[in-house]
Amino acid sequence: MGVTIYDIAKEASVGVGTVSRVLNNHPSVSEATRKLVIEVAQRLDYRPNASAQRLARRKSRTITAIMPYITNYFFVELLGGIQDALFERDYDLLLYGVNHPKQIEVYLQRSLRAGHSDGMLIASIDLPPDYTQRYLKNNFPIILLDRFNENFDSFFVENVEGARTATEYLVSLGHTRLAMITGMPESTPSRERSAGYHAALAAHDHVENVGIFHPVHESKNDGFSKDAGCEVMKQLLALPEERRPTAVFVTSDIQAFGAMHALKEAGGSCPESMSIVSFDDIELAHYYGLTTMHQPIRKLGVLATDRLFARMDDSSLDPLHRRFTPELIIRQTAGPPPSRIGTV
Amino acid sequence: MGVTIYDIAKEASVGVGTVSRVLNNHPSVSEATRKLVIEVAQRLDYRPNASAQRLARRKSRTITAIMPYITNYFFVELLGGIQDALFERDYDLLLYGVNHPKQIEVYLQRSLRAGHSDGMLIASIDLPPDYTQRYLKNNFPIILLDRFNENFDSFFVENVEGARTATEYLVSLGHTRLAMITGMPESTPSRERSAGYHAALAAHDHVENVGIFHPVHESKNDGFSKDAGCEVMKQLLALPEERRPTAVFVTSDIQAFGAMHALKEAGGSCPESMSIVSFDDIELAHYYGLTTMHQPIRKLGVLATDRLFARMDDSSLDPLHRRFTPELIIRQTAGPPPSRIGTV
DNA sequence: CATTATTTTGGAAGTGCTTCCAACTCATTT
DNA sequence: AAATGAGTTGGAAGCACTTCCAAAATAATG
Incomplete structure (x- = not known):
């Protein structure tokens, strides 16, 4: 089908190990071979196979976010925050948007497949107890947003x-x-x-x-x-x-x-x-x-994602519960009570 | 690490081929072994490895959507339509939300990795010419939304x-x-x-x-x-x-x-x-x-996704250009001109 | 009961990468 | 010149699945 590292190796008369090392910027390759391999890879229009990389690396460089379409604003704001935090780390986002409550179960089930993603953000959803157990057992990195659960990192508004x-x-x-x-x-x-x-x-x-x-x-x-x-x-x-x-x-x-x-x-x-x-x-x-x-929804999204990465690095972290205090925004819909006869 | 089909095969005293067939609902398995394998898989809490499946199947059961955060409404509505169309097909969605124009190039580059996703929806983005060429060359299934391009399926509003x-x-x-x-x-x-x-x-x-x-x-x-x-x-x-x-x-x-x-x-x-x-x-x-x-944004999302699946099935389809006619919604901000002296 | 057709099964050969280990090269030291 | 060491390199052995093919088991037929 496509061009593989074996094709490159053959064309450049080097071993596949060397090709892989070049492609992954591993230091122990001589400058000459590095140049050669890169040149050949470009010439053959090589595109790495993401599935094979994931399998071999046992990492997907992907995280999953599952959240209901509450209000457009909440949804987009949160997503924007998450994506900002992911972009700089070169991670991909798998989105499970919940339109209907019955989808939650299906999505949680899917997320359980190994190698699917490296971590998960669950927003505005009360985690079913059986899944709490399963995630704990697998020690799968998950962060809850807009909900509290003592077993997991939780980022929520007070x-x-x-x-x-x-x-x-x-x-x-x-x-x-x-x-x-x-x-x-x-x-x-x-x-x-x-x-x-x-x-x-x-x-x-x-x-x-x-x-x-x-x-x-x-x-x-x-x-x-x-x-x-x-x-x-x-x-x-x-x-x-x-x-x-x-x-x-x-x-x-x-x-x-x-x-x-x-x-x-x-x-x-x-x-x-x-x-x-x-x-x-x-x-x-x-x-x-x-x-x-x-x-502060966007901020909540960014910080929760940061925490997810910390947890993916070190799964032994104790659950962190971070509360955000909402702020009163005074506009025009609240004022003093209508003065009534007999009052003051 | 996790439980693999080899573990199941050993435990159930069958071959890995048989296990795989059971797990994929392949018909040629006797009812007895099917039951047995399923029982063992559950007992061992087997969870398939998505990366390995993708590699072996040469399919990712994932599609990519790349779109700018225009207005919340547009974004969410489109996403909702896409997700509806994906859910019933058991496909996952990889979302590249564009916050800043410079991200587009990065995302398009990433999408080019083989095995990353099986198809792509590109919304409200003018495809750079060099990528037009690359996608055409790879015959990678892509659909444009809210934009017209004669080389690709395009779903857009007139x-x-x-x-x-x-x-x-x-x-x-x-x-x-x-x-x-x-x-x-x-x-x-x-x-x-x-x-x-x-x-x-x-x-x-x-x-x-x-x-x-x-x-x-x-x-x-x-x-x-x-x-x-x-x-x-x-x-x-x-x-x-x-x-x-x-x-x-x-x-x-x-x-x-x-x-x-x-x-x-x-x-x-x-x-x-x-x-x-x-x-x-x-x-x-x-x-x-x-x-x-x-x-009709949501509808546009659903139909475009349907089309993407049609194209993933048969990549030889001619480009389809589907226009949607927007509809005038009369509310209160337009009325007759102020009558001026000397007029009428 | 032998023969043929059908169903079921095991396992090897992919899928395309990473990584480890042994081996090789070549400059440096003794 | 031999020994040491650092820097490179090739390639086998994973990773966890699917799928194909041949063999085995079973059912159907005369």
């Missing part, structure tokens, strides 16, 4: 802390009747962020918690969608005015957009009739003037 | 036609003084879309072309950015009112956002003081109520 900050901010603006909008309550972001919400409220007796509201209908993407946010806001707006919260903490930007839409449709406005703070700081948030918690 | 449609629409609304905003004039989208703009104007003598405006400052992403759009709109707004166009066709949505921003800052509004139609229909366009040309 959801609890961030949610607390967001809620505290609303309280600091003077709101005394709050609610929260989440996605499906079992999902990891919903759980962790509502914990932060509760923690913040626990510190302020005078603030009333109207409740944590979530979509009742089955909804794609664990309820993190514009439609779901819209639906839940309607639940809130259906409350009698005196019970209705003056501010809500929304679990994700995308839901916040839906919530704002519902609010506007009902004749309300933001922040005049209701303040909103959400979480993620996706690209759109800027355009919408959404006050939200910013996550 | 830029000229789309731009003409957009311009025609502005004319049909009654505008008689138009301008166009492009990115860097040498870029492919700028060139093709301005050709469509010209074509439309050529058919309407009564419509005046104020000109084609582009960013003067060096700008990232070939001038397809919010800032560039903003800058160019300012050029237009600096024109005396009687020379200023009442409508502009903008080459991309992202620039249109910038243009709208500039317009608003100058005290104008859209479409009252100026109508805007752009091109792409990215996610944001919907939120902004932007009238724009929609491109």
